[in-house]
Amino acid sequence: MKKFLLMLTLVSVIVSQSMAAFVEKDAxxxxxxxxxxxxxxxxxxxxxxxxxxxxxxxxxxxxxxxxxxxxxxxxxxxxxxxxxxxxxxxxxxxxxEGFHIGGFALGFFFGIIGVAVAYLITNGDDITSRTKWAWWGLATSALLSIAFYIIIYSSM
Known part of the structure; x- marks a missing residue:
């Protein structure tokens, strides 16, 4: 039951962070x-x-x-x-600096290398937004990895 609540909490945090991309633009x-x-x-x-x-x-x-x-x-x-x-x-x-899906994906899927790539990309986007969200993606990936590690190895 504790594991289920932990996973539910993690999923809700991730969903709430990713919903920032869908905030109403007229406000x-x-x-x-x-x-x-x-x-x-x-x-x-x-x-x-x-x-x-x-x-x-x-x-x-x-x-x-x-x-x-x-x-x-x-x-x-x-x-x-x-x-x-x-x-x-x-x-x-x-x-x-709203949610930057590209930066988040770089950090989430490629880790520290993705964060480095986010710093190296110099196209028209604002680099601070991309790098900030790359760090958030890395942190989310790390927290999920730790949570899965704890869940898998604590049940053995």
């Missing part, structure tokens, strides 16, 4: 939401910020708020978009 991404919030913060007054955050701004808080607004406005173009350098920095921290 706004994290990156879009972050950009909208930064634009809103750049145009917000202190009173609006205090009301939205529910906190009273003190001397240092007011200074930090003004500096953040200045930095955001400095990194915005006149048309309301962000400068390329700032955009890259935002993508690094808040970027959406």
């Amino acid at each position: 706004p991404s994290k990156m879009t939401i972050q950009k909208e919030q930064l634009i809103r913060l750049a145009t917000m007054t202190e009173a609006e910020f205090e009301q939205a955050s529910g906190q009273q701004l003190t001397g240092m808080g007011r200074f930090a708020f003004k500096m953040a607004q200045k930095r955001i406005k400095h990194n915005m173009n006149a048309d309301g978009t962000f400068k390329k350098r700032f955009e890259k920095r935002l993508n690094r921290y808040y970027g959406d």
